[in-house]
Amino acid sequence: MRLGNALKLACFGLWANKFRVLSAMMGIVIGLFAVIVLIAIAVGVKDTLLKQMGSLGAEQILVMPGRVLDSANGQKDFLSGITSVPSTLTYEDAKAVEAVPNVKSVIPQLETVSKAVYEEQNVQAVLVGSTHQYSRVQHADLAEGRFFTEEEQQSKKNVIVLGSNIHDALLGKAAEPQSGSTGIPAPQEKTWWQRALDSLMAGTVVSAEEKTLVGQKLTIGEKEYTVIGVLKPNATLGSSTDNNVIMPIETALANTDMKYLNKMIVEANSTEVIDEVDGAVFSAIKQNHKEIDFSVVKQDQMLGAIDNVTVILQVMLLGITAVALFISGTGIMNVMVMSVRERTREIGIRKAIGATTFEIMAQFFFETLLLCVIGGLFGTGLGYAFIELWNQYIEAFTLTLPLWAIQLALGSTVVIGGLFGIYPALKAARMKPSHALRFE
Amino acid sequence: MITLRRVQKAFQTGSSRQDILHSVDLRIDPGEYVAIMGKSGSGKSTLLNILGALDSADSGEYILAGKPVHKMRQSKRTALRNTEIGFVFQQFQLIPNLSVYQNVLLPLTYGRKKLGRKKARVLQLLEEVGLADKKKQKPSRLSGGEKQRAAIARALVNEPSILLADEPTGSLDEATTETILQLFDRVHQQGTTIVVITHDQEVADRAQRVIHLKDGALA
Numbered sequence: 001m002r003l004g005n006a007l008k009l010a011c012f013g014l015w016a017n018k019f020r021v022l023s024a025m026m027g028i029v030i031g032l033f034a035v036i037v038l039i040a041i042a043v044g045v046k047d048t049l050l051k052q053m054g055s056l057g058a059e060q061i062l063v064m065p066g067r068v069l070d071s072a073n074g075q076k077d078f079l080s081g082i083t084s085v086p087s088t089l090t091y092e093d094a095k096a097v098e099a100v101p102n103v104k105s106v107i108p109q110l111e112t113v114s115k116a117v118y119e120e121q122n123v124q125a126v127l128v129g130s131t132h133q134y135s136r137v138q139h140a141d142l143a144e145g146r147f148f149t150e151e152e153q154q155s156k157k158n159v160i161v162l163g164s165n166i167h168d169a170l171l172g173k174a175a176e177p178q179s180g181s182t183g184i185p186a187p188q189e190k191t192w193w194q195r196a197l198d199s200l201m202a203g204t205v206v207s208a209e210e211k212t213l214v215g216q217k218l219t220i221g222e223k224e225y226t227v228i229g230v231l232k233p234n235a236t237l238g239s240s241t242d243n244n245v246i247m248p249i250e251t252a253l254a255n256t257d258m259k260y261l262n263k264m265i266v267e268a269n270s271t272e273v274i275d276e277v278d279g280a281v282f283s284a285i286k287q288n289h290k291e292i293d294f295s296v297v298k299q300d301q302m303l304g305a306i307d308n309v310t311v312i313l314q315v316m317l318l319g320i321t322a323v324a325l326f327i328s329g330t331g332i333m334n335v336m337v338m339s340v341r342e343r344t345r346e347i348g349i350r351k352a353i354g355a356t357t358f359e360i361m362a363q364f365f366f367e368t369l370l371l372c373v374i375g376g377l378f379g380t381g382l383g384y385a386f387i388e389l390w391n392q393y394i395e396a397f398t399l400t401l402p403l404w405a406i407q408l409a410l411g412s413t414v415v416i417g418g419l420f421g422i423y424p425a426l427k428a429a430r431m432k433p434s435h436a437l438r439f440e
Numbered sequence: 441m442i443t444l445r446r447v448q449k450a451f452q453t454g455s456s457r458q459d460i461l462h463s464v465d466l467r468i469d470p471g472e473y474v475a476i477m478g479k480s481g482s483g484k485s486t487l488l489n490i491l492g493a494l495d496s497a498d499s500g501e502y503i504l505a506g507k508p509v510h511k512m513r514q515s516k517r518t519a520l521r522n523t524e525i526g527f528v529f530q531q532f533q534l535i536p537n538l539s540v541y542q543n544v545l546l547p548l549t550y551g552r553k554k555l556g557r558k559k560a561r562v563l564q565l566l567e568e569v570g571l572a573d574k575k576k577q578k579p580s581r582l583s584g585g586e587k588q589r590a591a592i593a594r595a596l597v598n599e600p601s602i603l604l605a606d607e608p609t610g611s612l613d614e615a616t617t618e619t620i621l622q623l624f625d626r627v628h629q630q631g632t633t634i635v636v637i638t639h640d641q642e643v644a645d646r647a648q649r650v651i652h653l654k655d656g657a658l659a
């Protein structure tokens with residue numbers, strides 16, 4: 001009951017001094033705003049990294065050429081520890097893995113760069129040989145047509161599915177046909193503001209007459225292929241399918257000189273068996289290899305690697321957060337100490353007419369606490385609004401605001417308010433009423 | 441009944457020690473109206489602060505209604521101030537950021553007394569001191585006399601048995617002084633003990649008894 005009363009008095013106190021309160025709050029508003037936005041940036045970076053490194057499901061295992069070295073703390077070091085050796089993984093390895101118990105499916109991938117020709121247009125493309133399950137594990141949805149079937153794969157049909165950039169380039173829709181050396185159209189070449197502009201203009205651009213290559217024939221290295229599908233744009237840096245031309249792996253092995261897999265995704269029946277499948281896959285491939293020149297990676301190891309990358313970011317963030325909150329906390333404390341001094345007579349009066357030491361302490365403590373929490377709410381709200389606006393207009397980089405960030409922000413304002421509220425509250429409570437009333 | 445026995449009070453300022461009250465003996469009956477006069481700096485406010493349990497004597501006894509105030513802990517004194525004593529000061533001592541209504545309500549919000557219908561009580565008092573139409577004003581918008589009437593309303597809101605006034609008319613002109621004195625008369629008639637410090641003979645004349653403070657003792 002007493003506390004409720006003190007809280008009410010604190011509200012009155014704040015309201016009565018609202019202009020001072022407002023200026024004191026600025027610090028904490030800005031502090032919290034910064035914290036919220038920084039967290040969103042950090043999480044955004046992490047999310048982007050996750051997407052770029054290919055989203056490996058919890059029941060998936062990635063087999064890749066080269067050996068990932070173990071770092072000092074026993075974790076696999078993906079940043080610097082991958083030995084770059086030419087791949088020695090073969091389709092036979094994939095077949096061997098398929099026979100491992102609890103393996104649901106194996107999606108091997110061959111990759112090379114090759115020139116695709118359609119009428120006058122020609123374009124450099126990443127030629128991928130894989131299975132009919134490729135589109136599912138690569139999260140590559142179809143814009144038109146269909147993906148090839150298992151049957152077409154087994155019977156080595158000359159069918160291909162085009163990435164969106166390749167499709168556009170061959171139709172002459174892209175800015176310039178990539179008839180040159182490097183020639184892979186990269187969406188990342190546009191700066192963020194160009195893309196922001198593009199997205200704003202998108203509605204006004206008169207779209208060229210809708211043509212499609214589905215059903216048409218392309219030439220890739222002497223051989224002719226029928227286009228059966230086109231993928232939707234898939235704009236993640238590392239594993240984008242936009243510049244790919246995908247054909248059945250059997251066809252690729254027969255028609256091209258591709259021989260070694262650049263990766264293989266293995267799906268286990270369930271996450272429970274992932275550890276034993278991981279070991280069994282390793283053994284199965286090792287049987288075909290003289291030395292260990294390949295790596296088997298699970299999701300948690302992948303996530304661990306990404307966590308390592310973001311750890312520096314998080315430490316930095318923590319530092320900035322702590323400093324920002326400390327500064328705004330001391331700012332609030334100063335204002336409150338000043339407020340207590342200015343209100344010395346008020347405190348004297350309150351004590352004279354029956355406020356206890358505890359009630360005075362609680363009032364000023366709650367004033368500081370409320371000040372911080374209200375400022376924190378404003379700062380968090382502002383940060384949230386900023387992130388929403390950013391994400392609406394700037395597509396280059398998505399800011400992600402996790403719920404824990406909001407909880408952390410509001411939690412820390414309570415802690416800050418509590419911590420920095422103690423001193424002014426004690427100062428107020430310790431005043432002798434007879435002295436305080438004489439204060440000029 | 442108020443009883444002071446051999447009350448002493450000194451203030452230490454820096455290295456010098458100032459004896460303000462040497463040996464004060466005082467009895468005030470319930471319902472009595474007493475004026476204290478004396479030169480500026482003679483210790484009148486110090487004495488009143490001791491009577492109001494705002495300050496404590498260095499030695500001596502203070503018995504209020506049979507209870508030894510000089511032995512009370514801080515929390516007891518606080519409760520005593522809230523329930524038994526009303527204060528009126530020369531400088532009014534209203535809280536500038538609170539409205540007249542909120543100022544008068546304040547003792548009730550810290551109240552230990554269970555007074556029913558606090559709001560009605562405050563409004564009734566504001567009516568009695570003639571400030572009903574100013575209840576939403578901030579103190580800075582009031583005249584001196586109005587401020588003091590608001591302060592008196594605040595002092596009376598908890599129905600104290602003693603009203604202590606430290607030069608309540610010291611900042612007011614003659615006409616306003618008269619309205620304050622009439623208010624005091626009314627409060628006195630309702631049975632409240634009044635102790636008023638004053639320089640003004642006219643104020644002292646309204647009291648039943650005048651005490652002079654000189655050289656740290658009463659005469």
Ligand SMILES: Nc1ncnc2c1ncn2[C@@H]1O[C@H](COP(=O)(O)OP(=O)(O)O)[C@@H](O)[C@H]1O
Pocket residue numbers: 434435451452453458460478479480481482483484485486487
């Ligand atoms: N809290 C205090 N600290 C130091 N000196 C004080 C204090 N309160 C009063 N005094 C001194 O005690 C003397 C008497 O003060 P006061 O009781 O206010 O006198 P009066 O009200 O009669 O004018 C003054 O000299 C004053 O300076």
Ligand SMILES: [Mg+2]
Pocket residue numbers: 484485486606
């Ligand atoms: Mg005085």
